[in-house]
Amino acid sequence: EPRRILDDAMLESLEEVLIQADMGVETALRVTANIAEGRYGRRVSSREIKEALASEIARILDPVARPMPLYPSRPQVVLVVGVNGSGKTTTIGKLASQFRAAGKSVVIAAGDTFRAAAVEQLQVWGKRAGVPVLTAPEGSDPASLAFDAMTKAQAEGADLLMIDTAGRLQNRADLMEELAKIVRVIRKKDPDAPHNTLLVLDATTGQNALNQVEIFRKLADVSGLVMTKLDGTAKGGVLVALADRFGLPIHAIGVGEQIDDLAPFDPEDFARALMGLDD
Amino acid sequence: MFESLSERLGGVFERLTKQGALTEDDVATALREVRVALLEADVSLPVARDFVKRVQEKATGQGVTKSVTPGQQVVKIVHDELVAVLRGDGPADALKIDNPPATILMVGLQGSGKTTTTAKLARRLAEKQGKRVLMASLDTNRPAAMEQLQILGVQIGVDTLPIVKGESAVQIAKRAKTQAAMGGYDVVMLDTAGRLHIDEVLMDEVQAVRDIAQPRETLLVVDGLTGQDAVNVAAEFDGKVGITGVVLTRMDGDGRGGAALSMRAVTGKPIRFVGLGEKMDAIETFEPERIAGRILGM
Ligand SMILES: Nc1nc2c(ncn2[C@@H]2O[C@H](COP(=O)(O)OP(=O)(O)OP(=O)(O)O)[C@@H](O)[C@H]2O)c(=O)[nH]1
Ligand SMILES: Nc1nc2c(ncn2[C@@H]2O[C@H](COP(=O)(O)OP(=O)(O)OP(=O)(O)O)[C@@H](O)[C@H]2O)c(=O)[nH]1
Ligand SMILES: [K+]
Ligand SMILES: [Mg+2]
Numbered sequence: 001e002p003r004r005i006l007d008d009a010m011l012e013s014l015e016e017v018l019i020q021a022d023m024g025v026e027t028a029l030r031v032t033a034n035i036a037e038g039r040y041g042r043r044v045s046s047r048e049i050k051e052a053l054a055s056e057i058a059r060i061l062d063p064v065a066r067p068m069p070l071y072p073s074r075p076q077v078v079l080v081v082g083v084n085g086s087g088k089t090t091t092i093g094k095l096a097s098q099f100r101a102a103g104k105s106v107v108i109a110a111g112d113t114f115r116a117a118a119v120e121q122l123q124v125w126g127k128r129a130g131v132p133v134l135t136a137p138e139g140s141d142p143a144s145l146a147f148d149a150m151t152k153a154q155a156e157g158a159d160l161l162m163i164d165t166a167g168r169l170q171n172r173a174d175l176m177e178e179l180a181k182i183v184r185v186i187r188k189k190d191p192d193a194p195h196n197t198l199l200v201l202d203a204t205t206g207q208n209a210l211n212q213v214e215i216f217r218k219l220a221d222v223s224g225l226v227m228t229k230l231d232g233t234a235k236g237g238v239l240v241a242l243a244d245r246f247g248l249p250i251h252a253i254g255v256g257e258q259i260d261d262l263a264p265f266d267p268e269d270f271a272r273a274l275m276g277l278d279d
Numbered sequence: 280m281f282e283s284l285s286e287r288l289g290g291v292f293e294r295l296t297k298q299g300a301l302t303e304d305d306v307a308t309a310l311r312e313v314r315v316a317l318l319e320a321d322v323s324l325p326v327a328r329d330f331v332k333r334v335q336e337k338a339t340g341q342g343v344t345k346s347v348t349p350g351q352q353v354v355k356i357v358h359d360e361l362v363a364v365l366r367g368d369g370p371a372d373a374l375k376i377d378n379p380p381a382t383i384l385m386v387g388l389q390g391s392g393k394t395t396t397t398a399k400l401a402r403r404l405a406e407k408q409g410k411r412v413l414m415a416s417l418d419t420n421r422p423a424a425m426e427q428l429q430i431l432g433v434q435i436g437v438d439t440l441p442i443v444k445g446e447s448a449v450q451i452a453k454r455a456k457t458q459a460a461m462g463g464y465d466v467v468m469l470d471t472a473g474r475l476h477i478d479e480v481l482m483d484e485v486q487a488v489r490d491i492a493q494p495r496e497t498l499l500v501v502d503g504l505t506g507q508d509a510v511n512v513a514a515e516f517d518g519k520v521g522i523t524g525v526v527l528t529r530m531d532g533d534g535r536g537g538a539a540l541s542m543r544a545v546t547g548k549p550i551r552f553v554g555l556g557e558k559m560d561a562i563e564t565f566e567p568e569r570i571a572g573r574i575l576g577m
């Protein structure tokens with residue numbers, strides 16, 4: 001492979017690879033500057049420099065790549081939140097299936113009492129995962145469903161209670177308050193709950209993901225992230241900026257619409273895919 | 280979270296104007312700020328690059344360097360140019376729905392807002408233009424997708440094609456056409472399953488649907504929060520299915536909406552509507568000035 005001097009032009013084209021992966025300008029500049037150190041002005045091959053960038057990205061992501069922690073509490077409450085259409089309901093189905101396969105007893109609460117057929121959708125997922133789904137009528141208060149679900153899951157001694165919520169944009173104060181209320185009500189039953197609050201991000205989302213994390217974290221105490229739709233051409237580079245800024249754990253990634261299409265977050269694979277080093 | 284273009288340029292030009300006339304270098308600095316502002320607003324890189332080139336030509340032509348308020352002048356050029364690119368031909372609202380029953384095909388990635396937008400548009404056509412609309416879900420994939428459209432139909436008082444399980448998307452499209460013709464409907468709206476533009480099987484499926492349905496309009500429904508992937512989505516859907524327009528959803532969010540520019544630049548097709556919420560009336564015709572201001576953070 002031909003080797004070229006690592007100069008400003010080459011650095012700029014590397015920055016552009018990162019920007020096109022949704023890393024954002026600021027983070028892209030910083031990451032390329034890091035790998036330029038000690039290499040600037042030297043002869044490098046394109047492969048070599050991409051490998052270096054991939055390692056740098058993996059290094060940033062390594063500390064946040066952690067599976068969803070499990071606790072001995074019964075039930076361990078997992079609240080799933082995020083903007084509309086990001087993949088919350090599907091991810092719950094996939095997670096429930098994984099936990100079932102690991103021998104856990106799981107209950108799902110259909111906390112999206114707003115969107116048309118949200119309950120029916122989750123019921124199908126419940127069936128696929130072999131897990132019961134607790135429901136409330138359309139339009140009813142999701143917080144009171146969460147409360148009832150807590151009572152039931154406690155009585156049944158379930159290992160996990162997963163609560164789906166309606167999609168909401170983070171700039172909708174009223175809907176964010178509704179979420180905060182769900183959390184408050186859950187805490188009445190167990191002050192340590194929800195034990196995990198997962199924010200589900202769509203990989204096709206651009207820089208707005210930063211606002212999403214900032215505000216959901218503030219109002220719903222997010223404990224970890226899941227990024228969906230990484231089976232497309234979106235690279236999800238915003239995760240690098242997020243890791244840098246918030247340091248929230250990234251638990252898993254969605255790679256399809258089927259029940260098994262949820263994979264652990266692997267920083268190295270992710271970084272290599274981001275740099276187009278897969279093939 | 281991000282600085283607006285005027286803020287960015289303000290800083291640059293404050294430093295510069297004190298030293299008198301601007302040089303070509305100064306303009307280059309300003310254009311770099313424009314580029315960053317566009318990228319932070321999620322305009323796709325190749326689109327941002329081309330756009331900056333256009334602005335550069337305009338700025339040179341207009342003698343920005345001699346201006347007393349070069350910052351403001353650059354912002355104005357950028358803004359006007361953005362509006363020019365974003366504006367399609369003709370009124371955004373003018374969907375081709377003559378020759379009843381006219382078919383409108385809705386396509387897009389998973390979760391972009393197709394089903395919701397199908398119902399919003401159906402309601403709009405019924406209420407604003409007195410059209411008789413039939414909606415059909417061709418989504419044989421997503422759990423309860425058909426039920427979702429059916430429930431929305433009941434909510435807005437628009438008919439949906441009865442659900443028959445086990446039919447393929449193409450079969451449903453055929454049945455919808457027949458039903459629309461027999462039932463005297465003006466418009467038949469086909470909601471499709473979400474699909475990745477790189478999913479060959481599902482892209483073939485939507486092509487087959489298109490060939491059967493012969494849509495007058497094929498609307499690509501795109502999440503307004505989309506990032507750099509917008510160019511891929513736009514190019515692939517337009518190339519493989521052939522779209523006639525775009526609907527941008529979730530514009531009620533606080534995203535900058537740079538995807539609007541990417542969509543326009545890549546497809547050349549008009550952006551027809553913007554989705555502004557989950558409720559059935561939360562849809563408006565596209566207004567280029569508004570989106571331009573938003574992309575620039577003004
Ligand atoms: N390709 C792909 N599609 C996905 C993935 N995860 C979810 N989806 C699809 O994205 C769409 C939206 O998923 P949902 O699970 O309904 O999203 P949600 O966040 O619950 O949506 P709302 O409840 O309406 O806010 C569906 O068509 C899913 O099949 C993924 O990892 N890859
Ligand atoms: N805030 C907001 N939410 C929207 C808008 N349009 C759609 N949604 C929401 O986005 C989510 C997904 O919408 P759907 O209409 O189910 O999307 P879809 O493209 O049909 O999804 P699939 O069929 O799974 O591909 C739902 O929660 C909708 O209520 C909008 O303009 N603003
Ligand atoms: K992304
Ligand atoms: Mg859902």
Ligand SMILES: [Mg+2]
Nearest residue numbers: 393394418424
């Ligand atoms: Mg749909």
